[in-house]
Amino acid sequence: MRAFLSRFLPELTPISKRERLRSAAGALAGILATGLVCRAALGSEALPVLIAPMGASAVLLFAVPASPLAQPWSILGGNIVAALVGVTAGAWIADPFVAASCAIGVAIALMMALRCLHPPSGAVALTAVLGGPAIRELGYGFVLWPVAANSLLLLTTALLFNNLTGRTYPHLRPAGPRTADPPSGARVGFRASDLDAALEDFDQLLDVDRSDLEQILRRVQMRVYGRLSSPITxxxxxxxxxxxxxxxxxxxxxxxxxxxxxxxxxxxxxxxxxxxxxxxxxDLLDKAAWDRSGPRLGLGRRLRLTAERGRAPHGCAADIMxxxxxxxxxxxxxxxxxxxxxxxxxxxxxxxxxxxxxxxxxxxxxxxxxxxxxxxxxxxxxxxxxxxxxxx
Incomplete structure (x- = not known):
C-alpha cells in the first residue's frame, strides 16, 4: 500500500534547506511588503487592500522563480488580462457560475496566446466574478486596484529579494554567441531542433524554461560521457x-x-x-572603462555595483571579477x-x-x-x- 501511495507523490527537484528557507522568507517579505504599502497608500478600508491570488503568485515568484510562469510578464500580463476578462464576464453574463466558467476559459486562452500564462491569474478572474459586492462595485477599477497595484508591488519585492539573496531574477535566456555558430556545447550530441521536435511530440506545457531543459539534458549527456571515459583528473x-x-x-x-x-x-x-x-x-575589456591612464570603473558600473552592494565600489579587482x-x-x-x-x-x-x-x-x-x-x-x-x- 505504501508503494502504491508513493506513486501519487510528485518528484520535486531536490533542493537544499537553505533554498527552502529562502523561498519561505521571500514569500513572507513579499506579501508583507505588498500588504503594508497598499494599506498605507489606501488610507482607508473602502477598497480591498490585498487579494487572495497574490498568495499563489508569491509561491511562484519566491519558490520557483526560474519557472516561465513566474516571470515579470507572466504575473503582470496574466493578472491584468484575467482581471479584464473577469470583470467583463461578470458584467455581461447574469449567471455567476456561467460567468466564472467563461472568465476562466477565456483568460487561459488569452494568456497562452499572449505568452503570459500565470496560474494564480485564474483565481484573479474568479475573484472578479465571485468576489462579492465590493469587487463588483469597482468595475474595471478592479484591474488597476487592487490587481495591478498588488502585482506590481509583489513583483518589485521579488526583484529585490531574489537578486539580493543570490538568485538571478528575472530568469533570462542565456546569451548566445554573436556569430552564426551555435555554442560549443551544442555542436555535438542532440541538436536544438531535436529537442523542439520532442517537445512538439509531447504536446503538453512544461513548467520549465526550454533553455533550462536543454542545459539539463546536455549536462546529463556530459555526465554520461564522463562516467564512460578514462578518469584523467x-x-x-x-x-x-x-x-x-x-x-x-x-x-x-x-x-x-x-x-x-x-x-x-x-x-x-x-x-x-x-x-x-x-x-x-x-572582464577588463567589458567591465572597465579605458583612458590614457589605463582601466577604471565607468559610471554605469559604479551605479550598478552601488545598488547591488549598498556601498560605493573602489575600482578594484573585486568590482570586475x-x-x-x-x-x-x-x-x-x-x-x-x-x-x-x-x-x-x-x-x-x-x-x-x-x-x-x-x-x-x-x-x-x-x-x-x-x-x-x-x-x-x-x-x-x-x-x-x-x-x-x-x-x-
Whole structure:
C-alpha cells in the first residue's frame, strides 16, 4: 500500500534547506511588503487592500522563480488580462457560475496566446466574478486596484529579494554567441531542433524554461560521457605556479600582472588563498572603462555595483571579477568541459579540501589530455567518443 501511495507523490527537484528557507522568507517579505504599502497608500478600508491570488503568485515568484510562469510578464500580463476578462464576464453574463466558467476559459486562452500564462491569474478572474459586492462595485477599477497595484508591488519585492539573496531574477535566456555558430556545447550530441521536435511530440506545457531543459539534458549527456571515459583528473594537467590577485588590488595592478606573466586570467583570493572569483582579459575589456591612464570603473558600473552592494565600489579587482565555481584536484576533466562551456570560461581554479587555491586549468591544458583519451588504442570506443565530444 505504501508503494502504491508513493506513486501519487510528485518528484520535486531536490533542493537544499537553505533554498527552502529562502523561498519561505521571500514569500513572507513579499506579501508583507505588498500588504503594508497598499494599506498605507489606501488610507482607508473602502477598497480591498490585498487579494487572495497574490498568495499563489508569491509561491511562484519566491519558490520557483526560474519557472516561465513566474516571470515579470507572466504575473503582470496574466493578472491584468484575467482581471479584464473577469470583470467583463461578470458584467455581461447574469449567471455567476456561467460567468466564472467563461472568465476562466477565456483568460487561459488569452494568456497562452499572449505568452503570459500565470496560474494564480485564474483565481484573479474568479475573484472578479465571485468576489462579492465590493469587487463588483469597482468595475474595471478592479484591474488597476487592487490587481495591478498588488502585482506590481509583489513583483518589485521579488526583484529585490531574489537578486539580493543570490538568485538571478528575472530568469533570462542565456546569451548566445554573436556569430552564426551555435555554442560549443551544442555542436555535438542532440541538436536544438531535436529537442523542439520532442517537445512538439509531447504536446503538453512544461513548467520549465526550454533553455533550462536543454542545459539539463546536455549536462546529463556530459555526465554520461564522463562516467564512460578514462578518469584523467585536474591534478594531472593543472598549472601549479598560479598568479593570483587580491580582491582590493587596483585594476591597473591586475592588468600589470596579466601583462608581466603573459597570462589571461587571475584568480581573486583572500588572505587565506580561498578563491573569491576570477579576473580575465574579457572582464577588463567589458567591465572597465579605458583612458590614457589605463582601466577604471565607468559610471554605469559604479551605479550598478552601488545598488547591488549598498556601498560605493573602489575600482578594484573585486568590482570586475566573474563568479566561478572552483573544482578539486580529483575532478575528472570530462566534468570541466560543460562547466567551462556553459559559463563561457577559459580557466577554472583548482582548490584543495580546505578551499585553498592549488592550481588552475585552462582550455589549453585540456586539449592534449582530451586528445590522448581520444587516440589511446586501449581506450574503449565509448571513451574515445566521449573525449572527441568534449574536445569538440
Amino acid at each position: 585536474c591534478a594531472a594537467i593543472m598549472s601549479r605556479d598560479v598568479i593570483a590577485v587580491a580582491p582590493d588590488a587596483p585594476l591597473a595592478e591586475a592588468l600589470r600582472l596579466l601583462r608581466r606573466h603573459r597570462i589571461k586570467a587571475l584568480p581573486v583570493t583572500d588572505e587565506g588563498a580561498r578563491v573569491l572569483g576570477i579576473v580575465t582579459q574579457t 566573474s563568479a566561478v565555481e572552483p573544482v578539486g584536484p580529483d575532478t575528472p576533466i570530462a566534468v570541466l568541459v560543460p562547466r567551462m562551456s556553459e559559463a563561457g570560461l577559459h580557466h577554472l581554479p583548482v582548490v584543495d579540501a580546505d578551499g585553498r587555491l592549488v592550481g588552475i586549468v585552462s582550455q589549453t591544458d585540456l586539449i592534449p589530455a582530451l586528445l590522448s583519451e581520444a587516440d589511446a588504442p586501449e581506450a574503449p570506443i565509448c571513451a574515445r567518443a566521449s573525449a572527441r565530444t568534449a574536445l569538440a
